[in-house]
Amino acid sequence: MDREKVISKLPLIKKIVLKTIILFAVLAGLLVVALTLVVSYPEPLRVGLEDYFSQISNSRASINELEKISFVPIVQATLKDMSFHDHQNAANIYLEIDSLNIVSPLKSLLLPTKRVTEFKVKGVKTEAGFFVKHSIILDTIEAVKKTEGDQIGSFIEANGSYTGKNLTFQMALEEIGKYYKFSEAMPFSLTVGDVELNATYNRADEASKIENTVFSIQDKSSTAQDYDLYIDGEYNRETPLTCMFEFIDDIEQCEKYLSN
DSSP, rough: HHHHHHHHHHHHHHHHHHHHHHHHHHHHHHHHHHHHHHOOOOSHHHHHHHHHHHHHSEEEEEEEEEEEOOSSSSEEEHHHHHHHHEESSEEETEEEEEEEEEEEEEEHHSSOOOOHHHHHHEEEEOOOOTHHHHHHHEEEEEEEEOSSSOOOOOOOOEEETTTTTTEEEEEEEEEEEEEEOOOOOEEEEETTTTTEEEEEEEEEESSEEEEEEEEEEEEOOOOEEESSSSEEEOOOOOHHHHHHHHHHGGGGGGGGGOOO
């Protein structure tokens, strides 16, 4: 196409670009209005969130209270008294959460970036056998930023108990400006009583792995090892991570991982 033809088409191109911008502006305006209406009438939103959590957890989710909800320009949500029930028998409760608070830019939730500025969960209790063999009780799960001391960076931290033993968990988060996000490879540490596991969780492929895993019981530690969390689509139970939750009250069963 010669230069004259290109020049002749410029007004048309400008019209298309202008109309596209106007279309997106109108759609954005409609989205803002729709989200504002949702906030004004929170009951349908609460029901919608229950349906969403039910689908992703394969259970019957219940949210007793939406204490705070806003969407524009930042999503701020505080959900209280959440519970997840068995489909067939609502009396069986798999998971209970006292409160969940999340703050994130709206565009981050709409796009694949999935970044948050605040994340905190209080009062978590799981039924025995839901995630692991025994019930897990967590006082808090929180995204934190540390600027002093031995550890500097951003982390997701949890504190609680497992079979009466103190449980602590910490996983490194990627920090982008004032936002937190999960990266593909995340170093973490898990301690239950006097049993500790330090590793890097790698979710870069479908298998998922824990890499450079050092497993410790009191003053004995393994050499660094890699473990696949899934083999041929099935969860791999032959890892020190699974073993410590299965046999925390008979931890000698896990000493085989110290000899690796």
